[in-house]
Amino acid sequence: MAGLAAAHRLLQRGARVTVLEASDRVGGKLLPGEIAGVRVDLGAESMLARRPEAVGLAREAGLGDRLQPPATATAALWTRGALRPMPKGHVMGVPGTAAALAGVVSEEGLARIGRDAELPRTEIGDDVAVGEYVAARLGREVVDRLVEPLLGGVYAGDAYRISMRSAVPQLFEAARTHPSLTEAVRAIQGRTAAAPQAAGPVFAGLEGGIGTLPPAVAGTVRARGGEILLGTPVTELRRTAPGTWRITAGGRVLTADAVIVAVPAPAAASLLRAEAPAAAAELAAVEYASMALITLAYRRADAAALPGGSGFLVPPVDGRTIKAATFASRKWGWIDREDPDLVVLRTSVGRHGETEVLGRDDAALVAVSRHDIEQATGLSAAPVATRVTRWTDGLPQYPVGHHARVARVRDHVAKLPGLAVCGAAYDGVGIPATIASAHAAVDQLLGDPAGVEELTAHPVRSLDGGAGE
Structure with a gap:
């Protein structure tokens, strides 16, 4: 491109x-x-x-x-054994207040976020890993439950290695000029809300x-x-x-x-x-990360168990194989219109350094995707068609x-x-x-x-x- x-x-x-x-x-x-x-x-x-x-x-x-x-931008997190609404009020998973992550992190984790303003200012220097910095300010739960699945979805990488300056530059700059991380996030949110383009669709x-x-x-x-x-x-x-x-x-x-x-x-x-x-x-x-996309087509009558929304992200800390699922027919109206009797889903697998899962054959990747989809949503029917697309060394690491x-x-x-x-x-x-x-x-x-x-x-x-x- x-x-x-x-x-x-x-x-x-x-x-x-x-x-x-x-x-x-x-x-x-x-x-x-x-x-x-x-x-x-x-x-x-x-x-x-x-x-x-x-x-x-x-x-x-x-x-x-x-x-x-x-058609819908409502996504979820599959974490702690349930699909939970994607929290609002965060920048790449980093919250402006503890309330933004209620239901995703524990009470102890929320309390840890609340102590951010009490901590002495952290000097970032020329660069820092997103996960390392956020964990030091807000606790590992925030990284493991939200930052990691969001960044992992973009880069197929490890939040504790990914550069904040390169991957989330607006957060990097704000964190250098504000005494606490949550205050930096609120400043970004304020600027975003005031921007002329903020009223239009994000994607x-x-x-x-x-x-x-x-x-x-x-x-x-x-x-x-x-x-x-x-x-x-x-x-x-x-x-x-x-x-x-x-x-x-x-x-x-x-x-x-x-x-x-x-x-x-x-x-x-x-x-x-x-x-x-x-x-x-x-x-x-x-360095590069490899990944695979597994596309699944179901009869609409068999997919009644699917919840609403465009799909869900999966924190790796929960030990699942897939890292995300997109309900493509829900997300894109044109897919739904092409065949109203079908529901198309896709999952993604593979992160930087993961070799075992991507070494499996296509049938095994379809099977593990179906297993995780069933565990998350209850959809147990067999798909009418499947496709596996492998992107070897597809995503550069930052x-x-x-x-x-x-x-x-x-x-x-x-x-x-x-x-x-x-x-x-x-x-x-x-x-x-x-x-x-x-x-x-x-x-x-x-x-x-x-x-x-x-x-x-x-x-x-x-x-x-x-x-x-």
Whole structure:
């Protein structure tokens, strides 16, 4: 998606563009599919609507009339043996008051939250792990019961390792300037409520699925004269002279006066090793998490046990296998309309460092998903169709110090005129953040500093997956 977004922006600025795509399709983690004849997403299934980049690109690609908010945004937590309403009044699980988490954390945990204002101010420094900082201020229960499932849903990572500066930058900045964490959260909530865009939906989808966005953007790129070569992996990138790059791809050699490397960090490291070895070394150290999405279709008559809402998150502390479930037919009106006699669900499994569960075959992943769904909701009927989609090394991890690593990569790359990098490994894993990084890469190449500042104009919030996916 980053490569397509960069190509689209370059063409708007009058450049000639060739997109080299290693696979046989465009779109990366945005993958359209179907189950039991109903169109569904097999990758990311929603995008933040309160950032302009993704919805803006969708409109520019001719999809403006297909943008839709979720039919319901009411989600739950499956914790302590029951489905409980998702608490309100928090920032990525961090509450502004103890009352916000009543029913999710214990009485002892609520009392611990209430003592935050009595604690001496905590100096954060240049960065800190979200879980480590929140646990020190509010107790581990807050992290384990709410922060962990929310952050784990976005990054498939460990809240006690994830960088607060990179993953929740607005909380990081507020915590540096307020004496207590709960006061910092209340300050963020006040600013959010006063923002002009606060009245609109937080998330948006597309009729037919978010997976329809990449082909639409690709169509626009081609219509404007851009070339997209599928099944053309780049194997070598060399600078032959100032302002000239030689690209070896798919058995052919191309030349260009500028190159944007919009691939995952390991592939970028391989391509940059010859010309930017220091940047390559930094990128080679970026870790990734793998996950799988299990899509299940049920007869509506068999799914009467499902509760209301869009789905639920699962704290890993409860020992369940799935980490989230989305009731797709409830969440997206277009799925429900495509076949009113079907109910489509999907679950997600896999976090950073988990290898055992993802080593199971598809049938086993379907079985464990059905087991957990039944335990949570009472739905015991057999699905009429199932699909398992594996995303090996699908999500880059943002540990403490990630922002500094990204800055070093960009500093090294900037020493080579006509070279830029972008993608999910840098400024956020969500669709808008990825597109913003592509725009910044283009603006860097074209010498537009105002465009580069776009990355900091909109704080990164990467909750693109709805109910934790």
